[in-house]
Amino acid sequence: MNETISINTIMSSRLKRRRRFIMMTSVLAILSFALCCAMLMLGNTIYPIKDVIGVLLGEEVKGATFTVGTLRLPRMIAGVFAGFAFGVGGYIFQTMLRNPLANPNVIGITTGSSAAAVFCIIVLHASNSVVSIASVIGGLATVLVIYGLSKGSAFSIGRLILIGIGLQAMLNAVISYLMLIGRESDIPTAMRWLSGSLNGAKMENLYPLVIIVLLFTPIILFFGKRLEMLELGEQAATSLGVDTNKTRLILIISSVLIIALATAATGPIAFVAFLAGPIAKRLVGVGFSNIIPAGLIGVILVLGADLIGQFAFETRYPVGVITGILGAPYLIYLLIRINRKGDL
Numbered sequence: 001m002n003e004t005i006s007i008n009t010i011m012s013s014r015l016k017r018r019r020r021f022i023m024m025t026s027v028l029a030i031l032s033f034a035l036c037c038a039m040l041m042l043g044n045t046i047y048p049i050k051d052v053i054g055v056l057l058g059e060e061v062k063g064a065t066f067t068v069g070t071l072r073l074p075r076m077i078a079g080v081f082a083g084f085a086f087g088v089g090g091y092i093f094q095t096m097l098r099n100p101l102a103n104p105n106v107i108g109i110t111t112g113s114s115a116a117a118v119f120c121i122i123v124l125h126a127s128n129s130v131v132s133i134a135s136v137i138g139g140l141a142t143v144l145v146i147y148g149l150s151k152g153s154a155f156s157i158g159r160l161i162l163i164g165i166g167l168q169a170m171l172n173a174v175i176s177y178l179m180l181i182g183r184e185s186d187i188p189t190a191m192r193w194l195s196g197s198l199n200g201a202k203m204e205n206l207y208p209l210v211i212i213v214l215l216f217t218p219i220i221l222f223f224g225k226r227l228e229m230l231e232l233g234e235q236a237a238t239s240l241g242v243d244t245n246k247t248r249l250i251l252i253i254s255s256v257l258i259i260a261l262a263t264a265a266t267g268p269i270a271f272v273a274f275l276a277g278p279i280a281k282r283l284v285g286v287g288f289s290n291i292i293p294a295g296l297i298g299v300i301l302v303l304g305a306d307l308i309g310q311f312a313f314e315t316r317y318p319v320g321v322i323t324g325i326l327g328a329p330y331l332i333y334l335l336i337r338i339n340r341k342g343d344l
Helices: 002-041 049-056 064-096 109-124 128-151 157-181 187-195 203-222 224-230 234-239 244-266 272-284 291-311 319-341
Strands: none
Touching (some): 002 049, 064 203, 064 224, 064 244, 064 272, 064 291, 109 157, 109 244, 128 157, 128 203, 128 244, 203 224, 203 291, 234 244, 272 319, 291 319
16 A cells, blocks of 8 residues: 555656656747747847748848848857757756766866867967867867866866866966967957857858757757766666766767857857756756756857847847856855865
């Protein structure tokens, strides 16, 4: 009798968690779609939804065809795919390494991409395509260095985070030096890139990001259950039949690729990867993989911050400035809390 009650209680609890997951994911998807519509409709000229739909269907709409199709649509697509990539990538690192500080912004992955890109802009005066390729290579190289230095005799999450923070500081110093020696004509380009911005997004530059996100998201979702098991710890995951080294390698490569390409497309949009995972867990709860909710939170943060930066102030600010304002207080709070617990 007691066993039957326990099974019924477990099943009822699981059903509630499933309903919450479906409901909150649906709400996040609807909010993301609403922000996409706002990105296409709002600007110096506000276009009705019928004109926007007409442009998307290939119709010629006076005034709207250029503004919506050439300017606003690439900006919106860049925000959607970059936000999704940052959200998913940040959630993977935080879950896999079981620490909210273990995200690409804090441990230096996006800084590695930024340093490579700034080097190409300032020193090589390279084209946008070369800058994008260098950004991806820089992100991957940074991960290899961090992982190699943190391995030691045994893999340590705390060591990885501390090495990442130290490497990030070093790479920031390199970026500052490059900005000091750069030509005056190159500095604005580098600054725009470093601030994290959707300004000037062009459709032809977004294809690599779109393709990689669409290609690697199913792979990440396939390993989603194993990712949740990794959060239980190395021994627990191994006892449940998870090949931890293989799973960790595939997830790291997948997440770094999408993050690096997002950084190449929009610059390092601050704190999106840091905030998306914790917000998704608070809203959706535990028991199911929060990969898609975290990605949707990333989309909402990027598009929402871009709209705020465009229309909430007299001066227009890049999206990275707004997300930085939102994320910095949370980082300080988290560092204080972790220091009190003695987790680092």
